Amino acid sequence: MSFVRVCALSDIPAIGALSVQIEGEPVAVIRVADGALYAISDVCSHADVALSEGEIDDCSVECWLHGSRFDLRTGEPSGPPAVRSVPVYPVVIEGDGDSADVLVDVAHPINNS
Numbered sequence: 709m710s711f712v713r714v715c716a717l718s719d720i721p722a723i724g725a726l727s728v729q730i731e732g733e734p735v736a737v738i739r740v741a742d743g744a745l746y747a748i749s750d751v752c753s754h755a756d757v758a759l760s761e762g763e764i765d766d767c768s769v770e771c772w773l774h775g776s777r778f779d780l781r782t783g784e785p786s787g788p789p790a791v792r793s794v795p796v797y798p799v800v801i802e803g804d805g806d807s808a809d810v811l812v813d814v815a816h817p818i819n820n821s
């Protein structure tokens with residue numbers, strides 16, 4: 709594992725996404741309603757648009773351009789037009805409270821995309 713600090717926990721909206729670049733990879737770090745964090749590729753597998761600009765609902769994000777919805781745990785699209793999954797990366801939080809650090813490992817996607 710090669711985790712890299714990407715932001716403070718307080719940089720991420722309570723329910724929302726922060727777009728970051730990690731070792732040249734665009735990554736969306738997303739916090740959902742129950743406080744869980746996920747990190748997925750910030751490029752839709754259908755076309756080159758940012759998933760971080762999509763709508764977050766439960767444990768998924770909807771691509772704003774054509775509406776495919778991606779599961780934040782698996783990267784799988786729920787339906788067309790996207791047919792390929794997007795990489796999902798491991799995330800850890802170091803420290804306590806909103807000043808905690810968020811670290812992501814883009815070298816080891818957890819879904820092998």
Ligand code: FES
Nearest residue numbers: 752754755771774
């Ligand atoms: S660009 Fe994302 S579904 Fe088409």
